[in-house]
Amino acid sequence: MEKYFNASYIWESFPMLLPYVKVTFLVAGLSVLFGTLLGFILAAMKIGNNKVARKIANAYITALRCTPSIVLLFLVYYGLPALAENFGLLLDNVDKLFFIVITFSLQFAAAMAEVIRSAYQSIDKGQFEAAVSVGLSNFQAYRRIVFPQALVVALPNFGNSLLELIKEGSLAYTIGLIDVMGKASLIIDGRFNAHALETYIALSVIYWVISIVIEQVFFKLEKIFSKGKQVIKTT
């Protein structure tokens, strides 16, 4: 085993990989932003009374759940320009990042729709009723009473989805965007595939650290936002 394994390749990989974490974060950050917005719309469609809207939202969520990310990526990367052409838009010179962000936004939205819906529904209806009964408008009741509580419920699931997104984001490499995963592939190719294991170990450590940091951040956020929620058990 020692014949093929040389830990110095692990150390050597870190400085080469780390600069590309930026790209990974860029993809994730933008996708979270747009995905969450779309997720809100989808959740609203699912919660609302309009049957057609609900059907559409459900179909969307099922379809996206069932499509491997890489396939979705190609569908967006090639399908979208083809669609846009029908409207006289030329997307051929648009940056790859654009398509990647769209792909992962679409996917993230499907996950978020469920996260948002279940968080919203976990808040007792009485909270809203109490708010309007003390004279708040519907909007004020949502903004001040319902949403802050739903946020706390949603946070852990939101964190999980974010972790998924960061990992899936590694596929961006397939259409040539070089993020931390892509860089690892380049390093390995540069060595004609020798000592790939060491590079992948370095890569996995980077991903792991990122995920631990994100987990911790969300844990802290949850604590901050959940003031008043610490449940005292009564038997």
Next chain:
Amino acid sequence: MLEIKNIHKSFGQNEILKGVDLQIDKGDVVVILGPSGSGKTTLLRCINFLEKADEGYANFGDINVHLKTASKKQIHVIRQKTAFVFQNYNLFNNKTALENVTEGLIIGRKVPKAEAAEIGKKALDKVGLSEKYDAYPSQLSGGQQQRVGIARAVALNPDIILFDEPTSALDPELVGEVLTVMKNIAKEGTTMLVVTHEISFARDVANRVVFMDGGMIVEEGPPNEIFSNPKEERTKQFLKRVLPEDYIYYI
């Protein structure tokens, strides 16, 4: 002061309220009794527009609204004149006791913050929670939570406070403290419409008891009359089951 006429309300096929009329004068304490499912909660919720009635009018001093077609503005005005105390408290979980009380004042009524805090503290003092301004609901016992609920209603200085079984979610021992608070408020002349199973409260505090069954008012009158001399068979049956077995004979 509040007059309700002919409220009807169905959920799907089920007609829950079948034409309820109710008249409450300023300073009245009216207790509604009735078996589970008779529509007591629904009646209160319709009055506060938490449920939209299918039919009926509410006459609120100067304002007269058709419950079904009331405009947003009318609803808002009536909600300003009423306050609701919920069975399971429904305190805002993400707000402290004081914030719970001031939320409606600051956001709903645009009372300046300092003034609202003043009013809120007074209300909490009144229910004996001077020590708990900054406690979150999860840090309070059931009885304390319900007292915050009452303070929240009182602070709004409404024309009438609606209570929906305010003590039924409480440990037997905690019931007393909440009833005491309610009695004190009643003594101050607050108009109250109370759904409760606490017979002693009804007897001591109410000036009118209303017995509901099957979505209708079966019988109403002063507490002594209703308890010691109910006219309707249904009322008798109900009281027999709810009162301590021998209690009824001693009154």
Next chain:
Amino acid sequence: MLEIKNIHKSFGQNEILKGVDLQIDKGDVVVILGPSGSGKTTLLRCINFLEKADEGYANFGDINVHLKTASKKQIHVIRQKTAFVFQNYNLFNNKTALENVTEGLIIGRKVPKAEAAEIGKKALDKVGLSEKYDAYPSQLSGGQQQRVGIARAVALNPDIILFDEPTSALDPELVGEVLTVMKNIAKEGTTMLVVTHEISFARDVANRVVFMDGGMIVEEGPPNEIFSNPKEERTKQFLKRVLPEDYIYYI
């Protein structure tokens, strides 16, 4: 038949039971009263090994166990001799009423299925649920659920049934049906240890009332004595708060 000696139990720093002794004879109905947090539930749970006591002995007719070091087998034997009725029913959500009752017989005691069904149906008949054999808990009212809970305990034919506030999670109207069932069982000579706030039940059915506070037994005796002539100050205070205001004077 059951003798308990010197039970101690702490949760972390909190000593909840500070040496409780209790003697129950065959056919006894013992009611435990006491304020919230006084350790009533904990006592019952220790007897059934749902909580492991830190100290103390239980003497169960022929078996004598040290509660802390009891072996798995001893625990099993004692559990076979006791049954527990929970405050919030704790019916098996994934089983029908009949399956709830037969589960312990078939799986725990290896009673043949047909025989177990026989026993189970009888127990359910006894609590007035002949119509509900195949209903799931979610399809039953609270009162019905608790009656299944009682049937489940009865079917095991235990030496003693432990009740932990069996009616306190129920609508006031449903309390009666459960108490009636309990009375009937008591009449049949079942030994019962009951934590409850239902004074009328204690007075009518119990042959001994135990008043607990702060993890200790403060006072015990026949119900008449305890209710009309409590000796300890703490007992008096407690009864004052729990009994309907004027009730105490009429007994």
Next chain:
Amino acid sequence: ANSSASSDNSDSKVRKVKVAFDQASKPISYLDENGKPTGYDVEMMKQVDELLPDYEFEFVGTSSDDLLLGVEQGKYQVGVKNAFWTKERTEKFIYPKEFLGLSSAGLVLKKKNENIKSLKDFASAGLTLAPIAANNAQYTIIDEYNQANPNNKVKLKAGDSFTVDVVQWVNEGRVDGGVMIEGPFKQQVLDKNGPYYKLKNEVIYNEFAVIKTWPLFNKKEQKFADAYDQAVKKLKEQKKPNELSKKFYGRDLFEVLDTVKR
């Protein structure tokens, strides 16, 4: 053209085209330490660009799959990825008249299998072969050999390019042989600083074919392909490909051009 050409649209003479290349296929096409595209195929195309004033090349690094999809759809006008010629592929892409380069293919073997010189020997001996990415040209060579010799097939498995470290796999015995091009083998095993220099007496390289490689043009790009032909012809006259071959493959493959069958 070159970078000085204005990107002004009104200057309709200069056309911008996208040249896709497989960015992880050293030494054919790859990104150097500074992230700049290079490799035999890329450098050839750069020189073609020099000779075509009407065109301005933009090099786009990507994966092999995307390159094939992108050129077919017209996202890229041309792509280079060490592609071989097959009849079926001409339905999807324009193959120009002039090939771009030569690629050597050889078997990496254990010393004891030194005498295996061809795919036929390899197949006859019943040896196992390291998996090859399905979109890799080497896969095509073996596949075609198998089609032609249905009774003496090489055990061919498709896999992924990144997982297979041919030299290591052969040496440790995970497989009996692997297909490689010559340059990388030299740099890994024969070079004093290569990661597997210590194995230089244990594994050997037996070339079995040299094959022409082609750029793939989008179907609408016939004119562009013609222009390319002109340029490459010139380059070949100037022996430019020979230099690049030496530089990237460590050997002038054009020396054996006459033996190249396809």
Next chain:
Amino acid sequence: MDFKFLVDTFFVALSGVPTALIITIISLLIALPLGFLLALTRINQIPVLQRFAQVYVSFIRGTPVIVQIFIVYSSVPLFLTSIFEKYHIDKNVYDINPIWYAFIVFSINTTAIMIEIFRSAISTVSKGQLEAAYSVGLTNVQALRRIIIPQVLVTALPNICTATVNLIKATSLGYAMSLQEITLRAKVAANVGYNYVEAYIDIFLVYLILCSLVEYLFKRYEKRLSKYKIAHA
């Protein structure tokens, strides 16, 4: 677009479904019980095991599957050889069918996900259920098997469904281990004529059909399992 190829390759891709399913099923068979047990160690806070489970879950959930595949695929054989050599086991590690690596990777991966799913599902079943089971004389194992697990399964099922669908999709990464599954078969077919557009459309269709079907089956099963819940809210 080459429609004949599109249709032909659809069936080629379809022929990879059994491979994908076998990997999925084996992984689930291993991950479900193992995940449940490890979830119990975390809930009951069993000292060393729960720590192990925690780190394990954190690592697996923190790294992309493809990286895990690469690591297992390149390190396990090395590891095994050195063990075989040490103990003079005369067995060629490299005769192992790559599907075994897939079983290892995806089982490891799915187990981590199951731990999390069961952990939250178990906590939704009230402790009273267990206590009631004890009080009628069931043993620990009996209580788990007859009362707790059936209820845990119902709450966990939607999440298990999601995990299964994700697992099926993830088997497409098996190409990295030369697994003859859906994606690889389609891509091999595409290589001859570079018909990648058609191949990806076929891959898309096969996964869409397969995963929707699995999702549908889970929903039906969930309905059956949760019949005790439907009565009223």
